[in-house]
Amino acid sequence: MATIDPELLEYLASLRESPMAWLAELAEQRLKALDETPRETAGQRIEAAHIQLQEFRRAVLEPIKFEREATAELIELAPNLGLKSVILEGATGLPADLMSPHRLEAIDRFIAVIDEELRKSERIVRQREGEAE
């Protein structure tokens, strides 16, 4: 079971404080399931963090990209049944319409933020390990 890098622990904590806490659980399980790798040198620690950041990206973005594909497919399909909207019963969020373009926009923003933050984290880890050496 891998020890989770402090950089990743911050991601998990941030997700846990959002309505997407379930994504943090999913990602944590995947991170812990990774093999523990040697971390004696700075290079090894950078490599271990890199593997974890990539696994985090996969764990978090796979369900999000799946949802994006499902939403795009739904927007294409529904008019064939004469439908203008597909309202989720009891939805507390806005919009409740599963065909709303705002869904796709929010998903795209989330994907872009994840990619940008992970790039930053790769730099942070390198700086941290460079400073530690």
Added chain:
Amino acid sequence: MKEALKDAADELGVAVAGLKAGKAFEAVVLFRIALRLDHLFDQLHVLNHNGEPTTEFVLRGAPGHIPTKYSTGEEPSYIELDNGPVGWSVELHNSLEFDGASGVEHELDVAMIWKEAAEQVRNGKGGTVPVEPILGLELKDHAAHATLEKNLIRAFVTCVIELSPLRHFGSISVGREYPRKEVETRRPWFPLYYYLTPASLSGPSRRLAEFYGIMHFANLAPSDLDSVMGDIHLKFAVGKAIFERRLPHHPIDGEAGE
């Protein structure tokens, strides 16, 4: 704290309702089945809970019952496939609950049921579906690229046995004296049960599903449901043809008898 991630996740949680439960995928599967099977019926209607045509489909947000048609609140819609008074008339629903043999309720993510059975419930106080489905699908969608735990398919097997207990017997022993006579039972063509997931299924999970006659499709993407729809279409069309051939008023029987 990663503030940018937190903000994006907050927005996602509000703007993308039903994400965790995979509701968009549920709607896609429901609609694709309707469109694929449409040509086997005379008419397709998208209806609200009152039975009136609608252009705004209300998707069940959580496992639930058929509402009474007298309800004035926001209630789930459904799709009707109709062959008139002497043919098949069925309905497609999402997240609908059925009565299990034990009395426990079980949900199917997407289900086809007889219109007649649904109408009985709808014209009364509403409630669970008291008969087994014609078609039942379980969708497991948010563990993409992981291998699903065997417990998940085990749970669906229990649901299938609960909803269709007689479907699983190939033969029964009859008589009071030994050796009893082994009699082959006639296995019904319907219901058809499917298990769909974007994740992988392990060997034991696949064996478990296959033993109980559950068709399974793993590693699926929402835009890549053609193989599933092809399988549903083929099995449904064959089953419907066999079933209708048995009806006494079927035109082919009528011609043969003349």
